[in-house]
Amino acid sequence: MKIDANNSVYSVQELQNSTPAFESKPATSSAVSAKREVEVNMHDQNVIAENSAKLNSMPEVDLARVAELKQRIASGDIQFDMGELAKVLVNVN
Numbered sequence: 001m002k003i004d005a006n007n008s009v010y011s012v013q014e015l016q017n018s019t020p021a022f023e024s025k026p027a028t029s030s031a032v033s034a035k036r037e038v039e040v041n042m043h044d045q046n047v048i049a050e051n052s053a054k055l056n057s058m059p060e061v062d063l064a065r066v067a068e069l070k071q072r073i074a075s076g077d078i079q080f081d082m083g084e085l086a087k088v089l090v091n092v093n
Contacts, residue, residue, distance in 0.1 A: 040048070072078045 069078065
């Protein structure tokens with residue numbers, strides 16, 4: 001799908017017909033079933049763009065550190081007040 005500044009929406013079919021890169025591969029049953037047209041209004045485009053920018057600016061998750069913390073919590077090395085945690089989670093915007 002391609003969306004330009006004038007709020008135009010092009011279907012996958014239109015893009016495939018106009019883009020030579022798509023012509024080199026034969027269509028498979030999964031590719032045929034995936035051809036659906038989606039319309040996105042300007043407000044939704046702005047929301048997607050804003051949130052994509054926020055997501056891209058977030059730091060990567062250190063999965064090794066997450067695993068370490070999970071292990072330390074499970075073993076009792078890290079203890080915390082569940083009531084305080086609940087308060088913090090309720091107040092997160």
